[in-house]
Amino acid sequence: MQNVNGGLAPVLERIDENLADSLVRVFELVRIPSISTDPAYAGDCRKAAEWLVAQLDLLGFDASLRDTPGHPMVVAHHDGPSPDAPHVLFYGHYDVQPVDPLDEWESDPFDPKVKDGPDGSKIITGRGTADDKGQLMTFVEACRAWKEVYGELPCRVTILFEGEEESGSPSLKPFLRANAEELKADFALVCDTGMWDADTPAISTGLRGLVGEEVTVEAADRDLHSGYFGGAAANPIHILARALADLHDENGAVTIPHFYDGVEETPADVLKQWESLGLTAEKFLGEVGLSIPSGEKGRSVLELTWARPTAEVNGVVGGYTGEGFKTVIPAKASAKVSFRLVGKQDPEAIRRNFRDFVRARIPADCKVSFEEHGGSPGIQLPYDSPVLQKAKQALSDEWPNPAVMIGMGGSIPVVGDFQDLLGMDSVLVGFGLADDRIHSPNEKYALKSYHKGQRSWARIMAALAAR
Amino acid sequence: MQNVNGGLAPVLERIDENLADSLVRVFELVRIPSISTDPAYAGDCRKAAEWLVAQLDLLGFDASLRDTPGHPMVVAHHDGPSPDAPHVLFYGHYDVQPVDPLDEWESDPFDPKVKDGPDGSKIITGRGTADDKGQLMTFVEACRAWKEVYGELPCRVTILFEGEEESGSPSLKPFLRANAEELKADFALVCDTGMWDADTPAISTGLRGLVGEEVTVEAADRDLHSGYFGGAAANPIHILARALADLHDENGAVTIPHFYDGVEETPADVLKQWESLGLTAEKFLGEVGLSIPSGEKGRSVLELTWARPTAEVNGVVGGYTGEGFKTVIPAKASAKVSFRLVGKQDPEAIRRNFRDFVRARIPADCKVSFEEHGGSPGIQLPYDSPVLQKAKQALSDEWPNPAVMIGMGGSIPVVGDFQDLLGMDSVLVGFGLADDRIHSPNEKYALKSYHKGQRSWARIMAALAAR
Numbered sequence: 013m014q015n016v017n018g019g020l021a022p023v024l025e026r027i028d029e030n031l032a033d034s035l036v037r038v039f040e041l042v043r044i045p046s047i048s049t050d051p052a053y054a055g056d057c058r059k060a061a062e063w064l065v066a067q068l069d070l071l072g073f074d075a076s077l078r079d080t081p082g083h084p085m086v087v088a089h090h091d092g093p094s095p096d097a098p099h100v101l102f103y104g105h106y107d108v109q110p111v112d113p114l115d116e117w118e119s120d121p122f123d124p125k126v127k128d129g130p131d132g133s134k135i136i137t138g139r140g141t142a143d144d145k146g147q148l149m150t151f152v153e154a155c156r157a158w159k160e161v162y163g164e165l166p167c168r169v170t171i172l173f174e175g176e177e178e179s180g181s182p183s184l185k186p187f188l189r190a191n192a193e194e195l196k197a198d199f200a201l202v203c204d205t206g207m208w209d210a211d212t213p214a215i216s217t218g219l220r221g222l223v224g225e226e227v228t229v230e231a232a233d234r235d236l237h238s239g240y241f242g243g244a245a246a247n248p249i250h251i252l253a254r255a256l257a258d259l260h261d262e263n264g265a266v267t268i269p270h271f272y273d274g275v276e277e278t279p280a281d282v283l284k285q286w287e288s289l290g291l292t293a294e295k296f297l298g299e300v301g302l303s304i305p306s307g308e309k310g311r312s313v314l315e316l317t318w319a320r321p322t323a324e325v326n327g328v329v330g331g332y333t334g335e336g337f338k339t340v341i342p343a344k345a346s347a348k349v350s351f352r353l354v355g356k357q358d359p360e361a362i363r364r365n366f367r368d369f370v371r372a373r374i375p376a377d378c379k380v381s382f383e384e385h386g387g388s389p390g391i392q393l394p395y396d397s398p399v400l401q402k403a404k405q406a407l408s409d410e411w412p413n414p415a416v417m418i419g420m421g422g423s424i425p426v427v428g429d430f431q432d433l434l435g436m437d438s439v440l441v442g443f444g445l446a447d448d449r450i451h452s453p454n455e456k457y458a459l460k461s462y463h464k465g466q467r468s469w470a471r472i473m474a475a476l477a478a479r
Numbered sequence: 480m481q482n483v484n485g486g487l488a489p490v491l492e493r494i495d496e497n498l499a500d501s502l503v504r505v506f507e508l509v510r511i512p513s514i515s516t517d518p519a520y521a522g523d524c525r526k527a528a529e530w531l532v533a534q535l536d537l538l539g540f541d542a543s544l545r546d547t548p549g550h551p552m553v554v555a556h557h558d559g560p561s562p563d564a565p566h567v568l569f570y571g572h573y574d575v576q577p578v579d580p581l582d583e584w585e586s587d588p589f590d591p592k593v594k595d596g597p598d599g600s601k602i603i604t605g606r607g608t609a610d611d612k613g614q615l616m617t618f619v620e621a622c623r624a625w626k627e628v629y630g631e632l633p634c635r636v637t638i639l640f641e642g643e644e645e646s647g648s649p650s651l652k653p654f655l656r657a658n659a660e661e662l663k664a665d666f667a668l669v670c671d672t673g674m675w676d677a678d679t680p681a682i683s684t685g686l687r688g689l690v691g692e693e694v695t696v697e698a699a700d701r702d703l704h705s706g707y708f709g710g711a712a713a714n715p716i717h718i719l720a721r722a723l724a725d726l727h728d729e730n731g732a733v734t735i736p737h738f739y740d741g742v743e744e745t746p747a748d749v750l751k752q753w754e755s756l757g758l759t760a761e762k763f764l765g766e767v768g769l770s771i772p773s774g775e776k777g778r779s780v781l782e783l784t785w786a787r788p789t790a791e792v793n794g795v796v797g798g799y800t801g802e803g804f805k806t807v808i809p810a811k812a813s814a815k816v817s818f819r820l821v822g823k824q825d826p827e828a829i830r831r832n833f834r835d836f837v838r839a840r841i842p843a844d845c846k847v848s849f850e851e852h853g854g855s856p857g858i859q860l861p862y863d864s865p866v867l868q869k870a871k872q873a874l875s876d877e878w879p880n881p882a883v884m885i886g887m888g889g890s891i892p893v894v895g896d897f898q899d900l901l902g903m904d905s906v907l908v909g910f911g912l913a914d915d916r917i918h919s920p921n922e923k924y925a926l927k928s929y930h931k932g933q934r935s936w937a938r939i940m941a942a943l944a945a946r
Contacts, residue, residue: 048803049801049802049803049804049805050801050802050803051802109805110799110801110805112799112801116701178805179803179804180803180804220706222706222806224804224806226804231768231769232764232767232768232769233767233768234583234767234768234916234919234920234921235918235919235920236767236918236919237889237917237918237919238789238791238793238817238819239687239689239784239819239887239888239889239890240784240888240889240913240917241767241784241888242784242789242791242817242819242888243773243774243775243783243784243787243788243789243819243888244760244763244764244772244773244774244780244783244784245764245767245769245773246769246771246773247773247791247792249723249792249793249794249795249814250723250724250726250727250773250791250792252720253719253720253723253724253792253795254720254724256716256717256720256724257717257720257721257723257724257725258724259717260717293711296711297699297711297712297844300699300700300701300703300708300712301699301700301701301844302698302699302712302713302844302845303843303844304713304842304843304844305711306710306711306712306713306714306717306842307710307711308710313711316710316711317706317707317708317709317710317711320710321710322705322709322710324705324709324714324717324806324808325714325716325717325720325797325798326705326716326798326799326804326805326806326807326808326809327716327797327798327799327800327805327807327809328716328720328795328796328797328798328800328812329795329796329797329800330792330794330795330796331792331793331794331795331815332577332579332793332794332815333794333795333796333813333815334516334517334577334579335516335517335518336515336516336517336646336647336852337516337646337647337691337693337793337815337817337852337853338516338576338577338645338793338794338815338918339689339691339791339793339817339889339918340793340794340918340919341791341793342793342794345795346800347716348798348799348800348804348805350705350709350804350806352705352706352709352710375771375773376770376771377764377768377769377770377771378769385803385804386804420706421706421707421708421709421710422704422706422707422806423706446707449701450704451702451703451704451805451806451807452701452702452703452704452807453701453702454701
């Protein structure tokens with residue numbers, strides 16, 4: 013670093029001073045309903061991307077909006093203090109999940125507010141506050157503070173924000189391939205994960221992959237009256253229910269042939285470390301009103317959610333679902349099914365075997381069709397990388413408790429893509445909390461996460477820059 | 480009959496002359512979207528009832544609209560030629576099924592039209608044309624012709640039109656109980672059934688009963704992210720799919736304990752008669768794009784749909800069902816399930832046993848709730864009643880082929896209610912055809928059914944009046 017002899021302290025002070033203004037900025041972004049999965053909101057996705065380009069431009073980045081066949085990418089570059097300074101690629105996503113059921117939101121999902129949380133601490137409410145708009149803004153605000161104090165950044169920074177993370181990232185791989193030279197950095201910083209708890213930052217070193225499938229069973233060529241045809245005509249809901257029920261055996265294991273190929277048992281010492289975190293099933297599930305682990309028997313909830321694969325039905329619909337009753341045998345029924353993958357499970361083999369599994373349960377006079385909704389393998393990052401260790405120390409300096417290395421149940425396909433297409437490892441740091449209700453009504457982000465998240469990134473940038 | 484010495488012929492001629500005008504009238508009724516199952520259409524249900532009262536009033540009936548806790552009843556009385564003339568209660572329903580999926584209709588369901596059908600014959604299109612507005616109007620128009628020709632009707636007629644048949648008839652029993660003296664007649668004429676084929680009229684002597692149930696499974700107290708919680712948190716779609724799949728065994732039989740209590744095997748001679756009708760599975764199911772009977776193995780499609788009970792899932796919904804994909808574990812999932820009953824199956828026992836069956840499949844930390852949607856036992860009418868025989872002859876005189884006595888897969892709870900509450904048998908005569916698409920998009924009614932249906936009722940009234 014050249015002109016940053018004052019060190020980190022003024023940058024952290026500037027972040028504290030900027031907090032109120034930084035809230036105004038993230039509110040502007042949250043107000044844009046950039047729901048990527050619903051074509052009706054395509055214009056809003058573009059608007060969110062344009063807003064980010066404008067923000068980064070103001071900060072002195074060379075920022076641009078890049079069209080894709082789907083929602084646009086935002087790419088921005090900023091020099092470091094020297095051409096050989098470390099070069100990071102920061103990744104986040106500006107798209108958000110749908111908001112239904114809307115009537116369960118306590119306030120408008122796209123009118124963010126600062127409120128008092130249940131424990132008295134401040135929270136920021138709104139769709140995308142935690143996943144991922146609030147998170148990505150922690151990094152932007154850290155850059156702002158560095159720029160305002162020193163006129164430069166401590167390392168070379170490339171930023172990539174995508175707008176299709178919540179809809180399977182169809183444009184991401186082609187975009188990374190087409191722009192590999194421009195986007196390649198020493199490593200990636202990915203901010204789409206959570207803390208261990210409100211006082212304990214975490215770096216996620218294992219992530220489950222994801223395969224999404226939509227299956228539609230069709231029987232008769234029209235909806236039928238169940239009086240006339242009931243007992244003789246195939247009911248696609250029955251056929252689908254049977255296939256979905258068959259996905260799991262009585263011990264909660266997935267029954268698709270070869271499903272567990274490539275799944276390794278978690279090492280005993282890792283399991284022991286996780287056990288020491290003290291998260292019981294009662295505590296983990298109790299927060300959402302449950303108490304009994306539903307997955308494979310004989311495994312802890314952390315193992316089930318961090319290190320075991322799943323088959324999960326995310327949506328099902330068929331027949332009459334409105335008010336009252338309609339005695340119909342519907343023409344079709346469909347389900348959205350996803351698989352969380354670990355280890356070396358092959359997404360395309362899982363997809364193929366799932367489809368065969370379902371096809372084997374379709375009567376000869378009925379039809380089944382499948383639609384693909386993305387696929388990515390699980391990821392396991394090296395525990396011992398120096399970059400991970402620097403980030404861990406920086407986080408430990410900021411928060412009350414030292415940072416922990418954890419697994420992660422969710423999938424962040426971009427991490428695999430960065431590895432495969434750009435040859436880069438990723439450092440996964442985020443400030444979400446377990447009760448953020450991401451993907452659910454009343455999503456929130458702790459104000460403390462937003463504030464100390466900015467300070468954390470300022471520290472991490474400094475730590476990475478130090479040789 | 481006093482002043483009807485000209486006999487039946489002038490009445491039938493008048494029906495022929497009135498046909499165009501009678502179409503105008505039924506179109507007016509079909510244009511009223513009287514969907515009883517959806518509260519948004521309550522006003523239209525009332526409007527349909529008012530329209531019928533006005534029509535019957537013009538015909539010289541003492542007609543009135545009767546309020547109920549749900550949609551109103553229409554009751555109308557007309558004297559016969561003498562106080563001791565036979566007294567019939569004619570029943571129909573003016574409410575209709577919902578129209579979704581709307582985009583599958585070739586023309587507006589509530590803008591009826593006369594079109595050319597696939598075989599070149601004329602059809603009347605629109606929701607309710609066959610079920611049951613077109614059908615009930617065949618009787619009204621027969622009365623009109625009698626009145627116009629002779630100034631009187633050949634028998635005493637009471638008319639009862641209800642507006643809740645498609646939503647479980649919640650007001651019917653209380654109304655029959657409260658008005659038993661007014662409504663009781665020698666027997667009922669119920670027009671909500673079909674022909675055997677386009678040339679062969681039918682009298683339905685057996686009807687399946689119906690039990691409707693809505694089941695909702697609830698797991699976590701909110702929608703969950705399947706990354707964070709997948710593999711550990713209960714998924715209500717899985718639980719529901721398991722319960723629904725378990726309803727049938729691998730031979731298509733229903734597995735609920737005691738489900739078949741009260742079900743008797745159909746006598747061999749009746750099965751033989753049905754077999755002689757020549758309706759193969761390929762023919763019956765081929766009309767709707769299927770070929771393989773899905774119910775209990777080893778039984779004909781006529782036995783399956785006329786004489787065997789069923790469990791049928793009419794609707795299912797849970798989780799994310801919109802465009803794209805959402806990796807959610809939903810808080811709840813629900814299904815609408817109906818049972819067709821025969822013989823002496825007890826609707827309330829079936830309901831109770833179904834609920835127990837589902838409850839046994841709900842994990843201890845999840846919840847299940849049920850909503851009742853009507854229940855009625857199956858009906859078997861006496862084959863040898865003189866009234867049935869008179870009606871059979873009248874129908875055989877009108878149509879190319881003689882009338883046949885058939886079973887019926889659908890439920891018409893009012894028939895049971897007339898037996899239980901008014902001590903009346905019912906004669907079930909209707910002119911619907913198997914391809915009328917009732918309850919489905921593109922419902923139609925054959926113009927020939929509408930025309931010869933009117934003529935059939937004119938004949939039946941004359942036959943019943945003859946001592």
